[in-house]
Amino acid sequence: MDMDVKLLETFIAVAEIKSFTRAATRLRVSQPTVTARVKILEQILGAPLVERLTTGTTLTSTGADLLPRAREIVELSHQILTSIGDKDAPSGHLRVGTVDSLLNYRLFSLIEYIYLRFEKMEVSMKSARGRESLEDVRDGRLDCAFIVDFTEKWPGLESRILCPEPLALVCSPKHPLAHCSQVTESDLFDVDFLLVDSREQYQLEFKRLIGAQSTRRQSRVFELYAVDAVKRGVYNGMGAALLPEVTVRDEIEDKVFHRVDWTPDFKVFAQVVWRLGASENHMVRALVDNAAQAIAEQHTESFWDG
Structure with a gap:
């Protein structure tokens, strides 16, 4: 090492x-x-x-x-x-798309490092909406984007997996799901849910699993577009939510949220994507390399804390 x-x-x-x-x-x-x-x-x-x-x-x-x-x-x-x-230091303005969960819970140490290390580099973080951000990168509206998604190859783009992004289904300790063991998908069918953004692929897959579009479904689904808004709704007992574990780890440990005994049958990963060939840009390369290191440090921290 x-x-x-x-x-x-x-x-x-x-x-x-x-x-x-x-x-x-x-x-x-x-x-x-x-x-x-x-x-x-x-x-x-x-x-x-x-x-x-x-x-x-x-x-x-x-x-x-x-x-x-x-x-x-x-x-x-x-x-x-x-x-x-x-003379070789990255300089200029970088336009970066990112989903809410990565910006607030994984990438802030990266922004701190960019601020301290690269004095001539500026970064604008913009909200990324699922795979819409891939089109923005491909068309040049963004220089790169951080996403939580399945591992795929996207035409015209390069990508790097930063880490697995485990998902946690959480609810209020007073929610009926908190008193269930061995929860199955059928148990989720009539539960109210809060979603961050259904344009993210894992949220779309989750909606499919819980039958969100079924005419038989009696419960409701709310899309709130921000992790903190969803967490507030869970805290207030409005429903359950499937979120990246990193965003609710503290609430689970403090027993503010209950982690439901259910895991989706799919896996997603935190990734960074950029336009094919753009890695020759010093700013893009610096951001990608330092993002990988910042998140690797977080995983080491989790290992030692555990």
Whole structure:
């Protein structure tokens, strides 16, 4: 596994400030991102670097040995970037489409990194509506798009899978589904549901599974077009919802939402797509590569937290 300079910069901040939270403030990233980066570095080196105490953090003997070397490496890296890297640095304006669940729950650390690392690069995030965003990328209205979809090949486009995107069916703890075990599709037929956006393929497939278009269906389906609006509806007991697990993980852990014992028979993935040949664009390549790394860090964090 390669060692990224960002990992060393994060380790140095934690060592100097003696706090993961305040290090996150200095680096302008989230605290879980700081935790994940330190743990990745520890995994690479095969030894613990930081100990958490009630009064803050302290370095292990390995961490103390690493600190001066880490400072030398980071300083040398900055000198190289200053002397020769600027002329090849991505610059300009990038138009990016993204679904709500990815922007708010997976990509914000990426935006933070772009802001800090690429001073000449600007990014506009636009709401992406399912596969409509693929047409926008193909036609040049967007430079790339982040989607949650099945794995497919799309004409004229390149794509990269960022991670599996597990789905969770959730409801209020007071909802009838919360008291059912071994839920089947037939049990879902007469349940009210809240959808984020039925133009997303997994939501279309879910509507098919629950018979949303059937004349026999007695319950209702509401499309609210935003994850937070759907979550609010679930909290208020308006119905159940199938959402990316990452968007409701905290509510499930805090028992605000109940995770229904049912899993769809299809799988979807967080992906980034761009126009064929556009990877030669430095901005697109930088965004794709750093998105993959940001989401990989989140998965490492989930592994360690679990």
